Amino acid sequence: MKTGEQRRTIVLQGIGVSPGVAIGVAHxxxxxxxxxxxxxxxxxxxxxxxxxxxxKALKDSESQLLEIKRKFRDQQEGLETLYxxxxxxxxxxxxxxxxxxxxxxxxxxxxxEWALRMTVDxxxxxxxxxxxxxxxxxxxxxxYAGQRILRNLAGVHHETISGIGENAVIIGRDLSxxxxxxxxxxxxQGFATEMGGKTxxxxxxxxxxxxxxxxxxxxxxxxxxxxxxxxxxGTAGAVIVNPDPEIIRRYEEKKxxxxxxxxSLLKNARKTATTLDxxxxxxxxxxxxxxxxxxxxxxxxxxxxxYRTEFIxxxxxxxxxxxxxxxxxxxxxxxxxxxxxxxRTFDLGGDKFISDARLAPEMNPVMGLRAIRFCLQEVDLxxxxxxxxxxxxxxxxxxxxxxxxxxxxxxxxxxxxxEEVKKELKRDGIPYGKDVKMGIMIEVPSxxxxxxxxxxxxxxxxxxxxxxIQYTLAIDRVNERVSYLYEPLHPAVLKLIHxxxxxxxxxxxxxxxxxxxxxxxVYTMILLGLGLDELSMNALVIPxxxxxxxxxxxxxxxxxxNRVMTFNTASEIEFFVRDCxxxxxxxxxxxx
Amino acid sequence: MIIEKSLRIxxxxxxxxxxxxxxxxxxxxxxxxxxxxxxxxxxDAKSLLDILTLACPKDSTIVVRANGDDAxxxxxxxxxxVEDKFGEPA
Numbered sequence: 001m002k003t004g005e006q007r008r009t010i011v012l013q014g015i016g017v018s019p020g021v022a023i024g025v026a027h028x029x030x031x032x033x034x035x036x037x038x039x040x041x042x043x044x045x046x047x048x049x050x051x052x053x054x055x056k057a058l059k060d061s062e063s064q065l066l067e068i069k070r071k072f073r074d075q076q077e078g079l080e081t082l083y084x085x086x087x088x089x090x091x092x093x094x095x096x097x098x099x100x101x102x103x104x105x106x107x108x109x110x111x112x113e114w115a116l117r118m119t120v121d122x123x124x125x126x127x128x129x130x131x132x133x134x135x136x137x138x139x140x141x142x143x144y145a146g147q148r149i150l151r152n153l154a155g156v157h158h159e160t161i162s163g164i165g166e167n168a169v170i171i172g173r174d175l176s177x178x179x180x181x182x183x184x185x186x187x188x189q190g191f192a193t194e195m196g197g198k199t200x201x202x203x204x205x206x207x208x209x210x211x212x213x214x215x216x217x218x219x220x221x222x223x224x225x226x227x228x229x230x231x232x233x234g235t236a237g238a239v240i241v242n243p244d245p246e247i248i249r250r251y252e253e254k255k256x257x258x259x260x261x262x263x264s265l266l267k268n269a270r271k272t273a274t275t276l277d278x279x280x281x282x283x284x285x286x287x288x289x290x291x292x293x294x295x296x297x298x299x300x301x302x303x304x305x306x307y308r309t310e311f312i313x314x315x316x317x318x319x320x321x322x323x324x325x326x327x328x329x330x331x332x333x334x335x336x337x338x339x340x341x342x343x344r345t346f347d348l349g350g351d352k353f354i355s356d357a358r359l360a361p362e363m364n365p366v367m368g369l370r371a372i373r374f375c376l377q378e379v380d381l382x383x384x385x386x387x388x389x390x391x392x393x394x395x396x397x398x399x400x401x402x403x404x405x406x407x408x409x410x411x412x413x414x415x416x417x418x419e420e421v422k423k424e425l426k427r428d429g430i431p432y433g434k435d436v437k438m439g440i441m442i443e444v445p446s447x448x449x450x451x452x453x454x455x456x457x458x459x460x461x462x463x464x465x466x467x468x469i470q471y472t473l474a475i476d477r478v479n480e481r482v483s484y485l486y487e488p489l490h491p492a493v494l495k496l497i498h499x500x501x502x503x504x505x506x507x508x509x510x511x512x513x514x515x516x517x518x519x520x521x522v523y524t525m526i527l528l529g530l531g532l533d534e535l536s537m538n539a540l541v542i543p544x545x546x547x548x549x550x551x552x553x554x555x556x557x558x559x560x561x562n563r564v565m566t567f568n569t570a571s572e573i574e575f576f577v578r579d580c581x582x583x584x585x586x587x588x589x590x591x592x
Numbered sequence: 593m594i595i596e597k598s599l600r601i602x603x604x605x606x607x608x609x610x611x612x613x614x615x616x617x618x619x620x621x622x623x624x625x626x627x628x629x630x631x632x633x634x635x636d637a638k639s640l641l642d643i644l645t646l647a648c649p650k651d652s653t654i655v656v657r658a659n660g661d662d663a664x665x666x667x668x669x670x671x672x673x674v675e676d677k678f679g680e681p682a
Contacts, residue, residue: 083610086613087609087613090613090616090640091640091641094639094640094641095636095638095639096636096639096641097639097641123641126645127644127645130645130647131647132606132647135608135644135647142641319604319605319680
């Protein structure tokens with residue numbers, strides 16, 4: 001595009017991973033797509049100089065990473081991030097990377113940039129043929145390292161990143177821990193990247209700092225240029241490049257609206273979720289990373305209602321040690337401002353962290369060897385996690401939650417192992433909390449049916465509606481052709497939840513809910529009416545749900561439930577509930 | 593002196609970045625030339641990237657070959673790493 005030409009407005013869709021609206025100036029972090037030119041060295045006598053230049057770029061890159069690593073360590077960031085930096089440093093020092101690039105320069109008499117590109121391309125090709133997912137992803141590490149060398153060859157140093165302006169929206173293909181480390185993250189308005197998902201590094205950083213972010217946007221690095229005005233709508237997952245003044249005005253309004261709602265809601269976030277007729281509901285936050293705890297507290301969580309431990313296992317190349325488990329759990333349970341932490345044990349298929357031929361990909365992983373089933377087969381792994389949870393329980397109120405229990409034998413076996421671990425700790429003189437509550441997820445329909453029996457064996461129930469709905473209605477949520485059948489308000493689903501709550505209360509135990517349903521304002525009255533003691537959800541929606549609860553009575557919730565229980569289709573229930581909520585809360589349900 | 597030894601990878605994750613890094617650290621300062629071979633593909637054990645390209649899963653077999661004065665010592669060191677499952681928890 002020629003300069004001076006009116007740049008056209010482009011709207012791109014991605015995955016919103018951190019909510020909010022940002023309007024700023026695009027700052028492109030060049031990486032793989034940076035154009036590199038090939039040129040022939042005019043004279044073979046220049047080869048030695050070219051190699052020297054390459055060597056200097058390697059050295060500079062290495063010292064930059066070492067510097068970043070030092071800063072990282074000072075900030076006591078996660079071990080895993082440090083480890084990625086170590087891998088990048090080793091790549092920079094790699095003998096073969098050096099040898100091949102030098103050889104390319106010598107044999108072809110070409111510039112160092114192109115010679116390096118050839119080496120990186122070769123590794124890309126080799127890795128792309130590897131069957132192992134993890135190793136295949138190592139290409140990105142080679143790319144990160146390669147790009148850093150290229151930047152140094154170009155004489156562009158990391159100042160390009162740390163020297164970004166006040167209103168910058170960072171755009172890139174993907175951001176490495178080293179990239180975000182160099183930025184003054186507090187000053188960044190937003191992130192928009194091509195790669196990544198909810199658990200990518202960018203997403204985690206963005207959520208931790210509450211910066212709007214959208215990832216998985218195709219072609220963003222090709223469409224946006226440094227200096228472009230750009231809007232990042234992290235709530236809707238949209239990015240607008242070169243918005244016209246009208247769009248900017250609208251988004252400024254949206255941003256203001258979002259912030260004022262947030263501000264007024266946040267002001268009251270720490271007030272309890274108590275209905276007008278004095279019925280108190282506990283509010284839990286669902287978290288995946290310890291970085292999210294501060295935000296959970298700020299948004300008014302009474303406790304951590306669901307800590308998903310899967311991320312300790314995945315995205316790494318080695319099983320976590322008991323010590324690593326322990327450190328993470330300790331950080332969770334001893335966090336200030338929360339009254340309890342419910343830690344759920346491993347809830348994925350075994351193939352996620354063990355490369356074992358016996359754990360070949362399953363046809364139907366949701367119903368396969370996963371969660372508690374897998375743990376009961378790999379008892380040593382399971383015990384390691386339980387030991388760590390129990391050890392952490394000495395530092396704060398801890399509840400252990402076992403996923404996917406489908407029957408009594410499973411529960412008893414789980415309890416037996418749990419007690420065994422306690423005994424071992426006692427024997428070894430290792431302290432653990434005296435009052436660790438033990439509960440189970442109710443997400444398999446069979447568990448609902450025998451809930452009365454299960455309730456006598458545990459301290460609490462937590463209903464996982466996502467899976468419960470999926471199993472009950474026999475719907476694969478990710479299959480678009482049947483996803484229309486996924487109906488949280490299906491009469492069968494409501495009856496099952498009702499049954500679980502009744503069974504729990506008969507046995508005198510608390511019943512909570514931790515599926516997505518809990519964070520949807522439309523369902524709040526229904527859930528309260530059904531008698532749930534605790535709702536656990538994404539922390540960001542807690543203020544809104546709390547505000548809603550404070551403006552209703554438990555009596556009208558029960559009345560609503562009694563009424564909808566007489567309907568026999570999901571659409572009738574849905575219509576009735578939405579209509580009722582709409583009449584009651586004209587303003588607060590917008591967007592739901 | 594050429595020393596050669598065949599090793600079976602025992603750790604669950606096979607030779608991934610961390611284990612490869614441990615191999616490199618164990619051999620980078622030795623005098624011998626050291627190669628790893630799997631299924632006829634041979635790579636330099638002093639290069640992290642090359643070791644990764646072998647993509648060795650659990651139960652695969654690799655041959656370590658060292659040539660030089662400290663060959664025995666180097667091979668022993670790698671054998672010990674493999675034997676100890678690269679420090680991976682059991």
